[in-house]
Amino acid sequence: MAGKFIVFEGLDGTGKTTQLQCVAAALRAKGYSVFTTAEPTGTATGKLLRAFLGGRERSTPWAAASLFLADRINHNADPEDGIIKHLSDGDIVLCDRYYYSTFAYQGTDTDLQWIFDSHFNCPEVTKPDACVFLTMDIGKCLARIHANRDSSAVEIFENTESLTRIRNRFADVFDMLKNRDNIVSIDADGTIEEVTNRIMTVLTPILED
Numbered sequence: 001m002a003g004k005f006i007v008f009e010g011l012d013g014t015g016k017t018t019q020l021q022c023v024a025a026a027l028r029a030k031g032y033s034v035f036t037t038a039e040p041t042g043t044a045t046g047k048l049l050r051a052f053l054g055g056r057e058r059s060t061p062w063a064a065a066s067l068f069l070a071d072r073i074n075h076n077a078d079p080e081d082g083i084i085k086h087l088s089d090g091d092i093v094l095c096d097r098y099y100y101s102t103f104a105y106q107g108t109d110t111d112l113q114w115i116f117d118s119h120f121n122c123p124e125v126t127k128p129d130a131c132v133f134l135t136m137d138i139g140k141c142l143a144r145i146h147a148n149r150d151s152s153a154v155e156i157f158e159n160t161e162s163l164t165r166i167r168n169r170f171a172d173v174f175d176m177l178k179n180r181d182n183i184v185s186i187d188a189d190g191t192i193e194e195v196t197n198r199i200m201t202v203l204t205p206i207l208e209d
């Protein structure tokens, strides 16, 4: 039986990566075979993207959008460890960020329709079974980001203005995709355990479907 593909998205600071690991542990405890992964990936393309995000490499929004897509295609199609391979093995694939991030982050400075088309017309970009979107007050997101890192590690998108712009962009994108993709918003304000339970509650029927 084919597995399920669940994407985690959320503003920086919402605890998305922690929650992904907690949900993976909860699913494994229920007996599921789970593969966790993330974008940008650890490949050469992903490293180039991280250099751009950290301001160490110049790029344009159009080039960045194309690189994120290329990284995503390799991430799907890798014959040994790709998303498509894991899904065909019956795994639950939990992915930290996916095309919704490109739509929200790169869509503002390019042409969103161009990014939609290049993704949706590509046979090697799998459509997720669900996207879990973690939401929280921007001030709380920033407080968490700064509490967890020294300032040199704070990336170019991590300030109030950018986070507000990106949050609004995610809202617009999700509205545009509401008839195409299965997106569930989760309140990320709470203890780690509370938020994991909220996510498990919405995922259970999707995984049993």
Ligand code: TYD
Pocket: 011, 012, 013, 017, 039, 040, 053, 068, 096, 097, 098, 099, 101, 102, 103, 105, 106, 155, 157
């Ligand atoms: P990362 O260091 O992985 O942290 P986190 O996901 O925990 O915030 O940073 C990922 C950064 O990459 C984040 O600032 C958003 C950006 N990004 C894009 O701009 N477009 C994309 O398509 C993806 C996948 C990420």
